[in-house]
Amino acid sequence: MIDKFGNAFYLIIYLAHFIIVGSYAYQLVFDTKKFLKGRGVDKTATLITRFAGSFMIATVLMAVYIAFIRSGGVEATWAFFNLVFIMNVSILVVNFYTLKIDKTGLTKKTRNDGIYAPLVLVIISAILCYGLADKIYV
Numbered sequence: 001m002i003d004k005f006g007n008a009f010y011l012i013i014y015l016a017h018f019i020i021v022g023s024y025a026y027q028l029v030f031d032t033k034k035f036l037k038g039r040g041v042d043k044t045a046t047l048i049t050r051f052a053g054s055f056m057i058a059t060v061l062m063a064v065y066i067a068f069i070r071s072g073g074v075e076a077t078w079a080f081f082n083l084v085f086i087m088n089v090s091i092l093v094v095n096f097y098t099l100k101i102d103k104t105g106l107t108k109k110t111r112n113d114g115i116y117a118p119l120v121l122v123i124i125s126a127i128l129c130y131g132l133a134d135k136i137y138v
Contacts, residue, residue, distance in 0.1 A: 014128060015067075017125060017128065032053075055087075066080065073135075075135050081125070081136050084128075098114070
């Protein structure tokens with residue numbers, strides 16, 4: 001499997017990225033009550049929270065397909081990697097706007113992980129796009 005990514009570094013980065021996304025997806029979809037309660041959000045946000053989590057599940061499923069099932073591995077998957085990068089940047093910008101500028105709906109329990117986690121994902125996905133360019137842009 002390492003050969004699909006060129007070396008172990010990119011495989012580890014890939015797995016780390018999608019484990020983080022998968023962790024959030026699990027919290028949003030299957031542990032919604034705890035996720036909302038931990039952030040001081042009312043249970044009426046369950047539907048939209050799970051809606052957001054469903055996009056993360058789709059991304060993780062595609063990542064699993066590319067890494068473990070698809071015979072070509074990451075070859076010619078530029079659209080997926082670029083979409084993931086753009087999604088991460090969008091989440092970071094929107095969360096930054098919400099937490100630091102608009103501040104609508106913030107409570108004492110609101111945490112800055114809404115900025116830090118997407119920032120980490122932006123960096124990781126940028127490393128993947130740059131480092132795997134010779135493979136994904138075939």
